[in-house]
Amino acid sequence: MLEVRDGSGAAFERLVQRFQSRLVMVLEHLVGNRDLAEDLAQEVFLRVYRARQTYVPGAKFSTWLFTIANNLAASALRSKGRHHEVHLDLQDTGPWKARPLEALLQASSGQMPARQFDKAEMRDMVHLALKSLSERQRLAVLLNKFEGMCYADIAEVMELTPKAVKSLLSRARMNLRDILQPYLEHGESPAAESS
Amino acid sequence: MSQLSQPSDESPEPAVLDEQLVAYLDGELSPEESRRVESLLASDPAVRRRLQGLDCSWQALDELERVPLDNQFTRTTMEMVALAATEDLERNRREKPRQRRRRWLLAGLSLGLAAACGFVVVWFAWPDPDRQLLQDLPLLQRLDEYRQVDDIEFLKMLAREGLFDEDRTQH
Numbered sequence: 001m002l003e004v005r006d007g008s009g010a011a012f013e014r015l016v017q018r019f020q021s022r023l024v025m026v027l028e029h030l031v032g033n034r035d036l037a038e039d040l041a042q043e044v045f046l047r048v049y050r051a052r053q054t055y056v057p058g059a060k061f062s063t064w065l066f067t068i069a070n071n072l073a074a075s076a077l078r079s080k081g082r083h084h085e086v087h088l089d090l091q092d093t094g095p096w097k098a099r100p101l102e103a104l105l106q107a108s109s110g111q112m113p114a115r116q117f118d119k120a121e122m123r124d125m126v127h128l129a130l131k132s133l134s135e136r137q138r139l140a141v142l143l144n145k146f147e148g149m150c151y152a153d154i155a156e157v158m159e160l161t162p163k164a165v166k167s168l169l170s171r172a173r174m175n176l177r178d179i180l181q182p183y184l185e186h187g188e189s190p191a192a193e194s195s
Numbered sequence: 196m197s198q199l200s201q202p203s204d205e206s207p208e209p210a211v212l213d214e215q216l217v218a219y220l221d222g223e224l225s226p227e228e229s230r231r232v233e234s235l236l237a238s239d240p241a242v243r244r245r246l247q248g249l250d251c252s253w254q255a256l257d258e259l260e261r262v263p264l265d266n267q268f269t270r271t272t273m274e275m276v277a278l279a280a281t282e283d284l285e286r287n288r289r290e291k292p293r294q295r296r297r298r299w300l301l302a303g304l305s306l307g308l309a310a311a312c313g314f315v316v317v318w319f320a321w322p323d324p325d326r327q328l329l330q331d332l333p334l335l336q337r338l339d340e341y342r343q344v345d346d347i348e349f350l351k352m353l354a355r356e357g358l359f360d361e362d363r364t365q366h
Contacts (some may be wrong), residue, residue: 009273016272020264034262042272050283061217123258130259136201144221145256152225170214173249180252 001061012052016045019062023069026142030073040076045068062147066157070139077135093144104157122183129179137172144169209245216246220253253301 003011023044027037047068055064086095130138136158143157144150151162151169212235218224219232235242334341337359344350353359 011276012276013273014267016269020268021261024264024268025261038268039262042268042275045272046276046279050279063258121256121257123260126258127260129252132258133206141256145253151218153222154250159322166218167214169221170210171215173208173217173253174213176256177248177252180255181248184255 001055003092004049005055007042012049015179019065020045022146023065025146026066026139027069027073029138029142030070030075030135032131036076040069042071042182043072047072057185059127060153063149063153063156066143066147066149129176132179133172133175137168137175140165140168141172141176210244213249215240216249220250225309249330 001011001015003079004015020041024034024037025043027040027044028034031037031040044065048065055061130141133141139158143154144151149157151165154160154169155165156161158169215224215228215232219229224232236246287358328335341350
Protein backbone atom coordinates (compact mmCIF):
# COMPACT_ATOMS: atom_id res chain seq x y z
CA MET A 1 0.00 0.00 0.00
CA LEU A 2 2.91 2.32 0.64
CA GLU A 3 4.00 1.84 -2.99
CA VAL A 4 0.44 2.63 -4.09
CA ARG A 5 0.51 5.75 -1.95
CA ASP A 6 3.66 6.80 -3.76
CA GLY A 7 1.83 6.44 -7.09
CA SER A 8 2.86 2.98 -8.33
CA GLY A 9 0.25 1.66 -10.77
CA ALA A 10 1.77 -1.85 -10.76
CA ALA A 11 1.47 -2.02 -6.97
CA PHE A 12 -2.15 -0.96 -7.18
CA GLU A 13 -2.85 -3.67 -9.76
CA ARG A 14 -1.32 -6.27 -7.44
CA LEU A 15 -3.53 -4.98 -4.65
CA VAL A 16 -6.63 -5.28 -6.84
CA GLN A 17 -5.70 -8.83 -7.84
CA ARG A 18 -5.11 -9.81 -4.25
CA PHE A 19 -8.36 -8.48 -2.84
CA GLN A 20 -10.84 -8.46 -5.72
CA SER A 21 -12.34 -11.96 -5.26
CA ARG A 22 -12.60 -11.62 -1.50
CA LEU A 23 -14.17 -8.21 -1.77
CA VAL A 24 -16.70 -9.24 -4.41
CA MET A 25 -17.64 -12.30 -2.39
CA VAL A 26 -18.36 -10.26 0.73
CA LEU A 27 -20.23 -7.61 -1.25
CA GLU A 28 -22.26 -10.22 -3.11
CA HIS A 29 -23.46 -11.71 0.15
CA LEU A 30 -24.25 -8.24 1.45
CA VAL A 31 -26.20 -6.87 -1.53
CA GLY A 32 -27.40 -10.22 -2.91
CA ASN A 33 -26.47 -9.46 -6.49
CA ARG A 34 -23.26 -10.39 -8.31
CA ASP A 35 -23.28 -7.56 -10.87
CA LEU A 36 -23.96 -4.93 -8.25
CA ALA A 37 -21.24 -6.48 -6.06
CA GLU A 38 -18.71 -6.18 -8.89
CA ASP A 39 -19.70 -2.57 -9.58
CA LEU A 40 -19.38 -1.74 -5.90
CA ALA A 41 -16.01 -3.51 -5.67
CA GLN A 42 -14.70 -1.36 -8.52
CA GLU A 43 -16.02 1.72 -6.78
CA VAL A 44 -14.26 0.60 -3.58
CA PHE A 45 -10.95 0.26 -5.44
CA LEU A 46 -11.46 3.66 -7.04
CA ARG A 47 -12.04 5.24 -3.65
CA VAL A 48 -8.97 3.49 -2.28
CA TYR A 49 -6.91 4.91 -5.14
CA ARG A 50 -8.28 8.41 -4.66
CA ALA A 51 -7.71 8.28 -0.91
CA ARG A 52 -4.26 6.65 -1.15
CA GLN A 53 -2.50 9.78 0.12
CA THR A 54 -4.44 9.55 3.38
CA TYR A 55 -3.32 5.99 4.08
CA VAL A 56 -1.48 5.83 7.38
CA PRO A 57 1.50 3.43 7.38
CA GLY A 58 0.87 0.65 9.86
CA ALA A 59 -2.90 0.72 9.46
CA LYS A 60 -4.35 -2.60 8.41
CA PHE A 61 -5.22 -2.30 4.73
CA SER A 62 -7.99 -4.93 4.74
CA THR A 63 -9.75 -3.13 7.60
CA TRP A 64 -9.65 0.11 5.65
CA LEU A 65 -10.83 -1.63 2.46
CA PHE A 66 -13.78 -3.36 4.10
CA THR A 67 -14.79 -0.20 5.96
CA ILE A 68 -15.15 1.54 2.61
CA ALA A 69 -16.95 -1.53 1.21
CA ASN A 70 -19.36 -1.62 4.14
CA ASN A 71 -20.23 2.06 3.76
CA LEU A 72 -20.72 1.72 0.02
CA ALA A 73 -22.85 -1.40 0.33
CA ALA A 74 -25.01 0.26 2.97
CA SER A 75 -25.59 3.35 0.85
CA ALA A 76 -26.22 1.23 -2.26
CA LEU A 77 -28.86 -0.75 -0.41
CA ARG A 78 -30.41 2.42 0.95
CA SER A 79 -30.49 4.22 -2.38
CA LYS A 80 -31.93 1.27 -4.28
CA GLY A 81 -34.59 0.72 -1.69
CA ARG A 82 -33.80 -2.91 -1.35
CA HIS A 83 -32.89 -2.83 2.26
CA HIS A 84 -35.14 -5.66 3.34
CA GLU A 85 -33.44 -7.15 6.33
CA VAL A 86 -34.54 -10.67 7.15
CA HIS A 87 -34.04 -11.09 10.83
CA LEU A 88 -34.35 -14.56 12.21
CA ASP A 89 -34.34 -14.73 15.94
CA LEU A 90 -34.65 -18.43 16.49
CA GLN A 91 -35.00 -18.13 20.22
CA ASP A 92 -38.08 -15.98 19.97
CA THR A 93 -39.90 -17.49 17.03
CA GLY A 94 -42.23 -20.43 16.80
CA PRO A 95 -42.06 -23.54 14.62
CA TRP A 96 -40.14 -23.62 11.37
CA LYS A 97 -43.14 -22.81 9.20
CA ALA A 98 -43.40 -19.41 10.84
CA ARG A 99 -39.81 -18.50 10.07
CA PRO A 100 -38.48 -16.50 7.16
CA LEU A 101 -36.05 -19.24 6.26
CA GLU A 102 -38.85 -21.47 5.06
CA ALA A 103 -40.01 -18.79 2.70
CA LEU A 104 -36.46 -18.51 1.40
CA LEU A 105 -36.22 -22.25 0.95
CA GLN A 106 -39.53 -22.60 -0.81
CA ALA A 107 -38.74 -19.70 -3.07
CA SER A 108 -35.52 -21.35 -4.15
CA SER A 109 -36.40 -25.02 -4.37
CA GLY A 110 -39.99 -25.66 -3.38
CA GLN A 111 -40.90 -28.26 -0.77
CA MET A 112 -37.71 -30.15 -0.09
CA PRO A 113 -38.15 -33.71 1.14
CA ALA A 114 -35.53 -35.20 3.40
CA ARG A 115 -32.90 -36.34 0.96
CA GLN A 116 -29.37 -37.45 0.64
CA PHE A 117 -26.59 -35.20 1.67
CA ASP A 118 -25.59 -33.49 -1.51
CA LYS A 119 -22.88 -30.91 -2.08
CA ALA A 120 -24.95 -28.52 -4.18
CA GLU A 121 -27.85 -28.82 -1.80
CA MET A 122 -25.55 -28.27 1.12
CA ARG A 123 -24.26 -25.14 -0.55
CA ASP A 124 -27.80 -23.89 -1.07
CA MET A 125 -28.63 -24.60 2.55
CA VAL A 126 -25.61 -22.70 3.78
CA HIS A 127 -26.37 -19.85 1.41
CA LEU A 128 -29.94 -19.64 2.65
CA ALA A 129 -28.85 -19.86 6.27
CA LEU A 130 -26.46 -16.98 5.70
CA LYS A 131 -29.14 -15.03 3.89
CA SER A 132 -31.50 -15.43 6.81
CA LEU A 133 -29.13 -13.50 9.07
CA SER A 134 -29.49 -9.77 9.48
CA GLU A 135 -27.12 -7.69 7.36
CA ARG A 136 -24.97 -6.81 10.33
CA GLN A 137 -24.73 -10.39 11.47
CA ARG A 138 -23.91 -11.48 7.92
CA LEU A 139 -21.14 -8.92 7.54
CA ALA A 140 -19.63 -9.87 10.89
CA VAL A 141 -19.74 -13.55 9.91
CA LEU A 142 -18.17 -12.94 6.50
CA LEU A 143 -15.36 -10.81 7.91
CA ASN A 144 -14.68 -13.28 10.68
CA LYS A 145 -14.93 -16.42 8.60
CA PHE A 146 -13.45 -15.43 5.27
CA GLU A 147 -11.21 -12.52 6.15
CA GLY A 148 -10.07 -14.01 9.44
CA MET A 149 -10.61 -10.68 11.16
CA CYS A 150 -10.46 -10.50 14.92
CA TYR A 151 -13.28 -8.85 16.88
CA ALA A 152 -11.35 -5.59 17.21
CA ASP A 153 -10.90 -5.29 13.42
CA ILE A 154 -14.52 -6.17 12.73
CA ALA A 155 -15.51 -3.57 15.30
CA GLU A 156 -13.46 -0.97 13.41
CA VAL A 157 -15.05 -1.86 10.07
CA MET A 158 -18.57 -1.84 11.48
CA GLU A 159 -18.02 1.07 13.87
CA LEU A 160 -18.97 -1.00 16.90
CA THR A 161 -17.25 -2.01 20.11
CA PRO A 162 -15.49 -5.40 20.25
CA LYS A 163 -18.01 -6.40 22.92
CA ALA A 164 -20.88 -5.64 20.55
CA VAL A 165 -19.14 -7.67 17.83
CA LYS A 166 -18.76 -10.58 20.24
CA SER A 167 -22.47 -10.50 20.95
CA LEU A 168 -23.37 -10.01 17.27
CA LEU A 169 -21.23 -12.94 16.16
CA SER A 170 -22.55 -15.09 18.94
CA ARG A 171 -26.16 -14.49 17.89
CA ALA A 172 -25.24 -15.05 14.25
CA ARG A 173 -23.56 -18.35 14.97
CA MET A 174 -26.38 -19.51 17.19
CA ASN A 175 -28.78 -18.80 14.33
CA LEU A 176 -26.56 -20.62 11.85
CA ARG A 177 -26.29 -23.59 14.19
CA ASP A 178 -30.04 -23.73 14.78
CA ILE A 179 -30.68 -23.66 11.03
CA LEU A 180 -27.90 -25.93 9.87
CA GLN A 181 -27.51 -28.45 12.66
CA PRO A 182 -30.69 -30.47 11.87
CA TYR A 183 -29.58 -30.59 8.25
CA LEU A 184 -26.00 -31.51 9.04
CA GLU A 185 -26.95 -34.21 11.54
CA HIS A 186 -30.01 -35.76 9.91
CA GLY A 187 -30.12 -34.30 6.41
CA GLU A 188 -33.35 -32.54 7.34
CA SER A 189 -34.08 -29.19 5.83
CA PRO A 190 -36.13 -26.75 7.91
CA ALA A 191 -38.91 -26.97 5.32
CA ALA A 192 -38.98 -30.76 5.52
CA GLU A 193 -39.13 -30.56 9.26
CA SER A 194 -42.14 -28.31 9.17
CA SER A 195 -44.10 -30.40 6.63
CA MET B 196 -18.50 -9.82 32.91
CA SER B 197 -20.25 -12.93 31.75
CA GLN B 198 -21.35 -15.61 34.11
CA LEU B 199 -18.66 -17.87 32.76
CA SER B 200 -16.05 -15.34 33.67
CA GLN B 201 -16.87 -15.79 37.32
CA PRO B 202 -16.41 -19.13 39.06
CA SER B 203 -19.88 -20.53 39.71
CA ASP B 204 -21.47 -23.83 40.54
CA GLU B 205 -24.57 -23.05 38.50
CA SER B 206 -24.71 -23.58 34.73
CA PRO B 207 -24.66 -20.30 32.82
CA GLU B 208 -27.57 -19.11 30.71
CA PRO B 209 -27.56 -20.80 27.26
CA ALA B 210 -27.08 -17.46 25.46
CA VAL B 211 -24.17 -16.51 27.72
CA LEU B 212 -22.69 -19.96 27.36
CA ASP B 213 -22.97 -19.80 23.56
CA GLU B 214 -21.37 -16.36 23.51
CA GLN B 215 -18.41 -17.71 25.46
CA LEU B 216 -18.22 -20.84 23.30
CA VAL B 217 -18.16 -18.75 20.13
CA ALA B 218 -15.47 -16.50 21.55
CA TYR B 219 -13.57 -19.62 22.63
CA LEU B 220 -13.71 -21.03 19.09
CA ASP B 221 -12.54 -17.68 17.75
CA GLY B 222 -9.64 -17.54 20.18
CA GLU B 223 -10.96 -14.31 21.68
CA LEU B 224 -11.04 -15.38 25.32
CA SER B 225 -8.42 -14.64 27.93
CA PRO B 226 -6.37 -17.65 29.13
CA GLU B 227 -8.37 -17.68 32.36
CA GLU B 228 -11.73 -17.65 30.53
CA SER B 229 -10.49 -20.34 28.13
CA ARG B 230 -9.57 -22.57 31.07
CA ARG B 231 -13.07 -22.18 32.52
CA VAL B 232 -14.66 -23.07 29.19
CA GLU B 233 -12.37 -26.07 28.84
CA SER B 234 -13.20 -27.36 32.29
CA LEU B 235 -16.90 -26.94 31.52
CA LEU B 236 -16.41 -28.84 28.26
CA ALA B 237 -14.59 -31.62 30.06
CA SER B 238 -17.32 -32.02 32.64
CA ASP B 239 -20.53 -31.46 30.67
CA PRO B 240 -21.43 -33.47 27.53
CA ALA B 241 -24.30 -31.05 26.74
CA VAL B 242 -21.83 -28.16 26.52
CA ARG B 243 -19.63 -30.28 24.24
CA ARG B 244 -22.61 -30.88 21.96
CA ARG B 245 -23.35 -27.14 21.87
CA LEU B 246 -19.76 -26.41 20.95
CA GLN B 247 -19.78 -29.10 18.27
CA GLY B 248 -22.99 -27.71 16.80
CA LEU B 249 -21.52 -24.22 16.64
CA ASP B 250 -18.30 -25.50 15.11
CA CYS B 251 -19.97 -27.75 12.51
CA SER B 252 -22.28 -25.01 11.26
CA TRP B 253 -19.29 -22.68 11.10
CA GLN B 254 -17.28 -25.19 9.06
CA ALA B 255 -20.28 -25.62 6.76
CA LEU B 256 -19.76 -22.04 5.58
CA ASP B 257 -16.72 -23.36 3.69
CA GLU B 258 -19.23 -24.84 1.26
CA LEU B 259 -20.23 -21.41 0.04
CA GLU B 260 -19.46 -21.03 -3.62
CA ARG B 261 -16.56 -18.77 -4.42
CA VAL B 262 -16.55 -17.67 -8.02
CA PRO B 263 -13.06 -16.44 -8.84
CA LEU B 264 -12.78 -13.24 -10.82
CA ASP B 265 -10.92 -13.30 -14.08
CA ASN B 266 -8.36 -10.86 -15.43
CA GLN B 267 -11.13 -8.95 -17.15
CA PHE B 268 -12.28 -7.58 -13.80
CA THR B 269 -8.75 -6.48 -12.92
CA ARG B 270 -8.31 -4.89 -16.33
CA THR B 271 -11.58 -2.95 -16.25
CA THR B 272 -10.88 -1.85 -12.69
CA MET B 273 -7.43 -0.59 -13.66
CA GLU B 274 -8.87 1.18 -16.72
CA MET B 275 -11.50 2.82 -14.56
CA VAL B 276 -8.87 3.94 -12.06
CA ALA B 277 -6.58 5.19 -14.84
CA LEU B 278 -9.45 7.16 -16.37
CA ALA B 279 -10.34 8.64 -12.99
CA ALA B 280 -6.69 9.51 -12.38
CA THR B 281 -6.51 11.25 -15.78
CA GLU B 282 -9.69 13.18 -15.02
CA ASP B 283 -8.29 14.19 -11.64
CA LEU B 284 -5.08 15.40 -13.28
CA GLU B 285 -7.01 17.33 -15.92
CA ARG B 286 -9.21 18.93 -13.28
CA ASN B 287 -6.14 19.87 -11.24
CA ARG B 288 -4.53 21.37 -14.34
CA ARG B 289 -7.67 23.42 -15.05
CA GLU B 290 -7.99 24.50 -11.45
CA LYS B 291 -4.35 25.51 -11.08
CA PRO B 292 -4.44 29.04 -12.65
CA ARG B 293 -7.63 29.81 -10.75
CA GLN B 294 -6.09 28.56 -7.54
CA ARG B 295 -2.95 30.61 -8.21
CA ARG B 296 -5.02 33.76 -8.81
CA ARG B 297 -6.97 33.09 -5.64
CA ARG B 298 -3.73 32.63 -3.72
CA TRP B 299 -2.26 35.91 -5.00
CA LEU B 300 -5.47 37.78 -4.22
CA LEU B 301 -5.53 36.33 -0.74
CA ALA B 302 -1.88 37.21 -0.21
CA GLY B 303 -2.50 40.82 -1.40
CA LEU B 304 -5.51 41.22 0.86
CA SER B 305 -3.56 39.82 3.80
CA LEU B 306 -0.71 42.21 3.13
CA GLY B 307 -3.07 45.22 2.90
CA LEU B 308 -4.82 44.23 6.10
CA ALA B 309 -1.50 43.78 7.89
CA ALA B 310 -0.33 47.21 6.69
CA ALA B 311 -3.56 48.87 7.88
CA CYS B 312 -3.31 47.20 11.26
CA GLY B 313 0.33 48.26 11.54
CA PHE B 314 -0.53 51.86 10.70
CA VAL B 315 -3.30 52.00 13.32
CA VAL B 316 -1.05 50.48 15.97
CA VAL B 317 1.80 52.88 15.21
CA TRP B 318 -0.56 55.86 15.08
CA PHE B 319 -1.89 55.20 18.56
CA ALA B 320 1.21 53.82 20.20
CA TRP B 321 3.96 56.06 18.79
CA PRO B 322 4.35 59.43 20.66
CA ASP B 323 4.01 62.25 18.08
CA PRO B 324 5.73 65.54 19.21
CA ASP B 325 3.76 67.57 16.62
CA ARG B 326 0.44 66.38 18.07
CA GLN B 327 1.30 67.96 21.45
CA LEU B 328 2.52 71.17 19.78
CA LEU B 329 -0.74 71.48 17.83
CA GLN B 330 -2.71 70.95 20.99
CA ASP B 331 -0.74 73.69 22.78
CA LEU B 332 -0.76 76.13 19.83
CA PRO B 333 -3.45 78.55 21.22
CA LEU B 334 -1.50 78.82 24.45
CA LEU B 335 1.80 79.40 22.66
CA GLN B 336 0.30 82.10 20.43
CA ARG B 337 -0.79 84.17 23.44
CA LEU B 338 1.96 83.21 25.81
CA ASP B 339 3.39 86.73 26.01
CA GLU B 340 0.01 88.17 26.99
CA TYR B 341 -0.55 85.50 29.59
CA ARG B 342 2.83 86.23 31.13
CA GLN B 343 1.80 89.78 31.81
CA VAL B 344 -0.89 88.55 34.16
CA ASP B 345 0.68 87.26 37.32
CA ASP B 346 -2.39 85.73 38.87
CA ILE B 347 -3.71 82.47 37.48
CA GLU B 348 -7.05 82.96 39.24
CA PHE B 349 -7.46 86.22 37.36
CA LEU B 350 -6.78 84.43 34.06
CA LYS B 351 -9.38 81.77 34.93
CA MET B 352 -11.90 84.51 35.65
CA LEU B 353 -11.20 86.15 32.28
CA ALA B 354 -11.68 82.76 30.64
CA ARG B 355 -15.04 82.32 32.41
CA GLU B 356 -16.08 85.78 31.17
CA GLY B 357 -15.47 84.48 27.61
CA LEU B 358 -12.54 86.64 26.75
CA PHE B 359 -10.72 83.79 24.99
CA ASP B 360 -13.76 82.23 23.32
CA GLU B 361 -13.25 84.19 20.13
CA ASP B 362 -9.70 82.93 19.88
CA ARG B 363 -10.78 79.36 20.44
CA THR B 364 -13.35 79.47 17.69
CA GLN B 365 -10.78 81.01 15.36
CA HIS B 366 -8.48 78.09 16.01
